[in-house]
Amino acid sequence: xxxxxxxxxxxxxxxxxxxxxxxxxxxxxxxxxxxxxxxxxxxxxxxxxxxxxxxxxxxxxxxxxxxxxxxxxxxxxxxxxxxxxxxxxxxxxxxxxxxxxxxxxxxxxxxxxxxxxxxxxxxxxxxxxxxxxxxxxxxxxxxxxxxxxxxxxxxxxxxxxxxxxxxxxxxxxxxxxxxxxxxxxxxxxxxxxxxxxxxxxxxxxxxxxxxxxxxxxxxxxxxxxxxxxxxxxxxxxxxxxxxxxxxxxxxxxxxxxxxxxxxxxxxxxxxxxxxxxxxxxxxxxxxxx
Amino acid sequence: xxxxxxxxxxxxxxxxxxxxxxxxxxxxxxxxxxxxxxxxxxxxxxxxxxxxxxxxxxxxxxxxxxxxxxxxxxxxxxxxxxxxxxxxxxxxxxxxxxxxxxxxxxxxxxxxxxxxxxxxxxxxxxxxxxxxxxxxxxxxxxxxxxxxxxxxxxxxxxxxxxxxxxxxxxxxxxxxxxxxxxxxxxxxxxxxxxxxxxxxxxxxxxxxxxxxxxxxxxxxxxxxxxxxxxxxxxxxxxxxxxxxxxxxxxxxxxxxxxxxxxxxxxxxxxxxxxxxxxx
Numbered sequence: 067x068x069x070x071x072x073x074x075x076x077x078x079x080x081x082x083x084x085x086x087x088x089x090x091x092x093x094x095x096x097x098x099x100x101x102x103x104x105x106x107x108x109x110x111x112x113x114x115x116x117x118x119x120x121x122x123x124x125x126x127x128x129x130x131x132x133x134x135x136x137x138x139x140x141x142x143x144x145x146x147x148x149x150x151x152x153x154x155x156x157x158x159x160x161x162x163x164x165x166x167x168x169x170x171x172x173x174x175x176x177x178x179x180x181x182x183x184x185x186x187x188x189x190x191x192x193x194x195x196x197x198x199x200x201x202x203x204x205x206x207x208x209x210x211x212x213x214x215x216x217x218x219x220x221x222x223x224x225x226x227x228x229x230x231x232x233x234x235x236x237x238x239x240x241x242x243x244x245x246x247x248x249x250x251x252x253x254x255x256x257x258x259x260x261x262x263x264x265x266x267x268x269x270x271x272x273x274x275x276x277x278x279x280x281x282x283x284x285x286x287x288x289x290x291x292x293x294x295x296x297x298x299x300x301x302x303x304x305x306x307x308x309x310x311x312x313x314x315x316x317x318x319x320x321x322x323x324x325x326x327x328x329x330x331x332x333x334x335x336x337x338x339x340x341x342x343x344x345x346x347x348x349x350x351x352x353x354x355x
Numbered sequence: 356x357x358x359x360x361x362x363x364x365x366x367x368x369x370x371x372x373x374x375x376x377x378x379x380x381x382x383x384x385x386x387x388x389x390x391x392x393x394x395x396x397x398x399x400x401x402x403x404x405x406x407x408x409x410x411x412x413x414x415x416x417x418x419x420x421x422x423x424x425x426x427x428x429x430x431x432x433x434x435x436x437x438x439x440x441x442x443x444x445x446x447x448x449x450x451x452x453x454x455x456x457x458x459x460x461x462x463x464x465x466x467x468x469x470x471x472x473x474x475x476x477x478x479x480x481x482x483x484x485x486x487x488x489x490x491x492x493x494x495x496x497x498x499x500x501x502x503x504x505x506x507x508x509x510x511x512x513x514x515x516x517x518x519x520x521x522x523x524x525x526x527x528x529x530x531x532x533x534x535x536x537x538x539x540x541x542x543x544x545x546x547x548x549x550x551x552x553x554x555x556x557x558x559x560x561x562x563x564x565x566x567x568x569x570x571x572x573x574x575x576x577x578x579x580x581x582x583x584x585x586x587x588x589x590x591x592x593x594x595x596x597x598x599x600x601x602x603x604x605x606x607x608x609x610x611x612x613x614x615x616x617x618x619x620x621x622x623x624x625x626x627x628x629x630x631x632x633x634x
Contacts, residue, residue: 076543077462084455084514088473091511095488102491155387158380172384174622179391181614183572185588186607190398193409193599200397203410231394284479292481295574299595309483309575316487316579326491329484340479 102326112323120327130311130328137307138335140222141290144229145237145283151230152237152282157271160245161253176238184232188299191228195219195300220302228296233289237282244278245271277347284343288336308332399611402604409599420605430606433590440502440577440586441570444509445563451510452517453559457551459518460525461533478515482575485512490579500582508576513569517562524558525551557624564621568614 106115124130155176163169179187194200195218202214218224248271256266294309301307308328315325405415424430458464459471477485489508493500532554536546552559574588581589591603 073537073543080454080543081458081462081464084451084458084474085470087451087511087514088455088470091489091492091507092473092476095485095492098491098495099484099488151387151390154383158384162380174618175388176391178614178618179395181568181618182395183588183591183607183610183614185572185574185591186398186603186610187394189591189595189599189603190394190607192595193401193604194394194397196409196599198408198410200401200409200411203412207411231390234391288479288481292483292575294483295592309481312483312487313578316490322491325487329487333480333484336479336481 099326099329102323103330105323105326107321107323110320112321120324121331123324124327124331133306133308133311134331136222136304137291137309140226140229140307141287143226144233144290145286147226147230148234148237148286149241149279149283152234152241153275153279156238156242156245159242160248173238173242177235180235185295187232188228188296191224191231192219192299195224219300220305222301222305224300224302225296225305228300229290229293232296233286236285236289240278240281240285241275242278244275248274280343280346284339287339291336292332395611398604398607401601402608404601404604407600409601409604420601423602424605424609427602429585430587430590433585433587436502436584437571437587440505440509441567443506444513444570445566447506447510448513448517448566449559449563452514452562453521453555455514456518456521456525457547459522461530474518475515477512478519482512482573483579486576486579489576493580500580502581502584502586504580504582505577505586508580509570509573512573512576513566516566516569520562520565521555521558524555528554560624561621564617564624568617 103120104116104118105112106117106119124134159169159172163172192199196202197214197216197219199219201218202211205211206214252270252274253266256270257263261269291307292309294307294313297305297307297310309332312325312328312332315321315328319325400413401409402420403416403418404413405417405419406413455474459467459474464470485508489504489511490500493504498504528551532550533546536550537543541549572588573586574592577586577589578592585593587606591606594600594603
């Protein structure tokens with residue numbers, strides 16, 4: 067360092083924009099959100115206060131408790147479903163496809179839809195599953211149904227299918243990454259030692275791929291947990307999720323304090339899951355490094 | 356195709372089992388690819404459908420919906436708004452994010468841990484939380500909701516993406532490069548533009564392209580921060596409230612086409628990267 071003063075100047079120039087930005091647009095907004103969650107609603111507006119009424123309402127009012135548990139349930143089903151589709155696909159790519167070019171193409175085939183609008187990918191399911199939709203009219207034209215059925219759209223199943231479809235790339239990517247890193251010699255050695263293929267899978271491949279499964283699961287879970295577009299498009303009256311309720315508190319219901327409290331509960335749940343999954347990954351790293 | 360196939364094909368029975376196994380893998384993978392691409396095929400196909408209703412079978416082919424699009428001023432305005440927002444937000448997030456990644460990689464300063472946590476938070480956090488917390492901020496400051504507010508919101512939410520990608524590249528870049536440059540008398544600014552930036556170029560371009568795509572498609576933050584002006588996804592969203600029309604399929608088809616171009620561009624970039632690595 068020939069000129070320490072200019073070095074310091076450079077450091078300040080590099081550091082200040084991101085520091086100021088994160089302080090003004092992240093730290094302060096999150097703090098205000100936190101403060102708002104203790105305010106109280108005095109219809110038709112709200113006023114400063116320090117009380118836990120909003121949090122109490124979330125816990126005691128079955129309306130909010132049900133929405134929270136429903137969101138958790140749907141996020142769980144979506145993550146599980148995505149995993150059941152993504153794991154065999156990633157496994158096939160890594161262990162069964164011999165041509166590197168084909169593997170690349172099949173990998174891109176899953177990741178590419180991420181570049182296509184999320185909203186449109188959810189919308190197309192609405193056109194497929196609706197009463198006057200393509201699935202109904204197709205089933206009628208081949209004689210399976212005599213009249214359009216409304217069972218396909220506006221329910222939790224439709225939401226789960228749509229969300230699996232939308233978020234599946236986030237599950238395939240990390241699972242593929244860990245499977246690819248497993249040395250082929252390991253499974254071969256296991257086979258050579260006379261261990262059956264099924265047991266090799268459960269004793270070698272599956273344990274080594276757990277960090278990828280956990281990462282994909284976490285990502286899919288968090289994305290689903292905060293989604294408010296799929297419920298709006300394909301969810302029914304029993305399909306509202308936490309994000310929809312938060313959005314309505316900041317919109318028509320005009321109860322920002324309650325919305326803020328709900329958002330903080332959502333934040334807490336997501337951060338807890340991320341922390342647990344981080345710990346898990348660290349554990350995995352220590353074991354295999 | 357399968358490694359174990361050769362082994363088990365010694366006996367006729369094994370050959371038969373191996374065949375079954377290959378077939379079921381093939382059918383399974385085809386089913387997954389169908390699940391992934393049939394909906395997109397439906398989206399594209401019905402943009403040419405000669406009828407208002409989206410039913411099977413298609414009634415005939417037409418380009419009417421595309422013609423309608425070209426006359427839809429609101430839609431075209433929404434498209435321009437989206438381009439404006441995505442370009443601005445991407446530039447802003449790169450200007451803030453690259454120094455942030457350098458700071459995280461090279462500097463030690465008090466509060467670094469908190470800074471890292473805060474800046475990476477939006478990766479895991481639902482977009483709606485960024486949306487409402489910034490809505491509250493802008494409202495408390497008395498700012499009007501507008502496309503500019505949306506740009507600030509997008510730049511903040513996408514910061515985590517840029518920092519993650521650029522930081523990962525910086526980690527693989529030996530610190531000795533920048534040190535040598537400084538020892539030879541280059542200023543911090545010279546080192547950045549002549550040594551660091553050329554070495555992280557592809558990561559920066561990749562991060563920029565991803566940020567652009569995500570911003571162009573963004574709803575949760577835009578939903579809370581936009582004023583009277585609509586972005587393209589918000590326009591589609593409000594149209595969906597009124598009902599389904601093949602016009603949306605036509606927009607969708609154009610977006611799919613645009614995405615394909617972007618995908619090819621990114622694949623080409625990736626190829627460029629591996630080549631330069633070998634040299």
